[in-house]
Every structure is written in structure tokens, then in C-alpha cells.
Amino acid sequence: MTLSEKFRRGDLMSAACPSREVLKHMTSRWGVLVLIALEGDSYRFSQLRRAIGGVSERMLAQTLQWLEADGLVLRTAYDVVPPHVEYRLTPLGVEAAERVRLLADWIETNLPRIAENWRGSVE
């Protein structure tokens, strides 16, 4: 098996595999939240920023650019003033967002079970 054959389908355990980059974008601190937010609806930049608590404009812009470059998010700019830009998921992005949301949902519902382990120093 040649290297290119090995990487046609990704191999995350190999340091050199490009799938590592995709993983990095999708599981980045804000990438996860962007995908989940956009799963429900399309958003404008500032709207998305308000929906996701705590993102800086800088990081939101960067995250959206990553996801756009990976073909998960579609950016549509209307040339008006004030600027109007819409972000929505591509079909590929919808599939990705589903998986990410499953993970996020699990964390949200199981937070109590996880948090039990934090009480170590108390008691």
C-alpha cells in the first residue's frame, strides 16, 4: 500500500495524515460550537458571535475560514451597506455537525456524572 493509498481514506493515528487538520478545525474550541449553532439555522457573523458565548471576533472569523476551506460552511456575502454576510452549512457540513452534536449532547446530558469526579478534594 502506497502512502497516497493509505491516506485516501484518512488515518488519524498517523502524524502526517491530512485528516489531522480537519479534526483540528472541527474539534477546535469554537469549531464545535459553530457547527452546532449553524445546524439549526443560518447566521450572520455578529449574530453567530452573540449566539456563541465568549468568542472573540478574531477567533470566530478564523474558525469560519477554516470550516469554509474544508467545505463544511458556505459563506455568502451581499454587497450592501452595512455589510451582510451569511453563514450556513453545506451538505457535508450538515453530516459533520450531526456527529459533533451527538458528542456535545452527550457532554451536556452527562455533565452531572462527570462533575462527580471533581469533588475529589471536597468531602
Place this chain on the structure above:
Amino acid sequence: MTLSEKFRRGDLMSAACPSREVLKHMTSRWGVLVLIALEGDSYRFSQLRRAIGGVSERMLAQTLQWLEADGLVLRTAYDVVPPHVEYRLTPLGVEAAERVRLLADWIETNLPRIAENWRGSVE
């Protein structure tokens, strides 16, 4: 609804919610790969390091400590020389790893579709 009621079940869109920390640990660059590796088998430290291409000892140790503190990974140290430490998933960790693997599998199998978007500058 009080703040504590709001956070008994996590709310990832709120900047102050502790679920953000868990998300950070599970979706960290190495956290994902650790969970997936440990899903199949228990591993010793160095063994895990070799299995996951490209991790430094420093980051592997830190990642394992995060996951241990969240109750996803169980660390068992045998007091022998040379040191022998085993890492395995807890039942909670198994559930988490399943979700993470679904995401990873999707990336690996859909890498070709994603990579198509990178050919923008070529051609």
C-alpha cells in the same frame, strides 16, 4: 430557573458553563486520539505514545490527567521497577469514546470529499 439548575445539564453555548472544560479535554488535539486508542484496549504510557503518532510525553501526560480528572480514564500504577502504569477507559469513558469515534470515523471516511475543497489554488 436558577443558574445551578441551568448548569445541572450543561449548556455549551454559555461561556461560563463547566461543560466547556469537558469539551476542551475531550476534543483536544490528543484527547480525541487517546479516547479512540483506549477504546480498543488498555495501554501503558509509552505504548500509547507510540500508538498515537506525534504526541510528546508532556502532552500525553497532561491529556491523560485531564481525562482521568473527568472520570473518563482510569490510571492504575503498579509499584515495580521499571514503573508500570496502565490506562483504560471507565464506563463513562467508553460512552464518551463511542461518540468521539463516530466523529473520527466520519472524518477518515469522508476525507476525500473534504480534500476536494482544497484544490482551489491548483488547476
Place this chain on the structure above:
DNA sequence: ACAGGCTGCTTACCAATCGTAAGTACGCAC
């Protein structure tokens, strides 16, 4: 009329994080 706000970014700067390399303690093989 004219200051200030809103839009979607980008840039400059500083702090936190991460990776690399080395140190540690101890036993065993050569």
C-alpha cells in the same frame, strides 16, 4: 449637521498554551 453606532472583518500586541529537549530514579542486560 455631525457624533456615534452598526456591520464584518483585519491588524497589532500581549498572555497563555504547546512542543522540544533534558532531567530524574531505579533496575536490568551486556
Place this chain on the structure above:
DNA sequence: GTGCGTACTTACGATTGGTAAGCAGCCTGT
């Protein structure tokens, strides 16, 4: 007795991330 293997920790430099300010032009308020 030199060197390897184990599981880490620590020091330091490089990369990344967050904060704040800038930009360009219309709309609102006074």
C-alpha cells in the same frame, strides 16, 4: 559500568489565542 527502558516533570522557546483598536460607509439621534 555504560546504556536502555519506564513514567513522568521541568525549563525554555515557538506557536497559538485573546483583547483591543482600526476601517469604511450608512443610519439614527439631537
